Amino acid sequence: MLHLDLLRREPDHVRVAARRRGIGAEFVDRILDLDRERRAALTTVEALKAEKNALTAEIGKAADKKAAAAGLRPRIAELDARIAAAGERLPAFDQQIDAALTEVPNLLDGSVPDGSDEHANVLVRSWGEAPRFAFTPKPHWEIGERLGIFDFERAAKLSGSRFTVLRGAGARLSRALAQFFLDRAARNGYVEIDPPLLVSRSTMWSTGQLSKFSDQMYSFDGDGASDALYLIPTAEVPLTAMHRDELLAGDALPVRYAAHTPCFRKEAGAAGKDTRGLIRQHQFEKVELVWLTTPERSFDDLETLVRNATGLYEELGIAHRVMLLCAGDTGFNAAKTFDVEAWMPGADTYREISSCSNCTDFQARRSSIRFRREAGAKPELVHTLNGSGGAIGRTLVAIVENYQRADGGVTIPEILRPFAGFASIEPDGRVR
């Protein structure tokens, strides 16, 4: 969430940012009005409390405390009444301001281009060329079903639509990708984490996933509101929230974590979109990369994070491009996002395989993740970054489609062979 002080000091900045995202800016004045009222009430209450505290201290210092207390009690009682009256609306103000503020998306970085949807995203760079086929390349679901490595029908029988059973070489390849991604993450200096997949409501809230996207989440109610648990929609949630309510030493930054986890999403609102194959699933795996870093270097670190992601696809020999998302396409938490898109021959287009964001201090404020630059310095909020490195299911799609052969088999990229333990999937589904 944004700092209230920013709204006070630079309301126009916040209004402009909101409009660029395509949302109304009325909330600015509404919050500022509430804030004015709240501060007026707060100042009154605090002055009265100070007065009362002075009287109480007098009793404490008196030689005969009983007598002093008896003498001052009427004045204290009167102050109590005035404090209660003046402070009556304070909790409501706090609640309303908080509720309104948590609905406000992050400020956009100055380098983010205008635009309302993905058509306005800007090509930053591309790598590799789309492979040429002497035949018409097939979509991954056709290849995969024929090879017996993807089984969508049985997945539907088990769980419904948007689930996939990976079988044989498909399951092994998925596991190999996880290994490959984790290996590279470690090589790039990330500490591997195996986090809980179920997290509490407060954890989900602290990373900014709740209220805005709550309809995307699977949850378990528990017996009361406090013990509700949510299935993580991405490992970004536990990784970012690990240091919630902590004050880190400046020299501990940047903290860099990698985790391989399943992710669970309801995909509400995605009806009819990517219904075939395993592009958009209720359950998918990825390796997530998270940074907790300092404000002055976070945008440079974002570039590094993107390089970490694209490096994987270079090694896999899959053509891809980096897009800078426009204002309207940038997510709620992010100040700036690059998407990495891989070439998918079956769909004859690029598809997102990694999304790397700098959330600046937006999540850190909500989660209270701070650092002390040096001993004695004031605590500051860290900047949080997250990105996939990479998405296992979608990379599986990219491999199957980019490395498909005329005979229906699939060649395994060289780099992946030691992880997979085989070099190709033959037309009969066997590996070699």
Add this chain to the structure above:
RNA sequence: GGAGAGAUGGCGGAGCGGUUGAACGCAGCGGUCUUGAAAACCGCAGGUCCUUCACGGGACUCGUGGGUUCGAAUCCCACUCUCUCCUCCA
């Protein structure tokens, strides 16, 4: 699931209901000493918020939320979490 113990500042750890926002130790900062450093000694030093141009002043804060009291880190209630033992179990 049953029984017990606990939760205090960056860390460790004290704290008869009344100048305790909190002793003491470690870590930190400034200084003395030293060519420099270490050691020793002296001093400073939590966080959030409100107010002020500023100096400063004030409120809140000892797991969370209530209560008792003129006054609560200290007493009472509820909740959360942690640890130990038993039970169960991959």
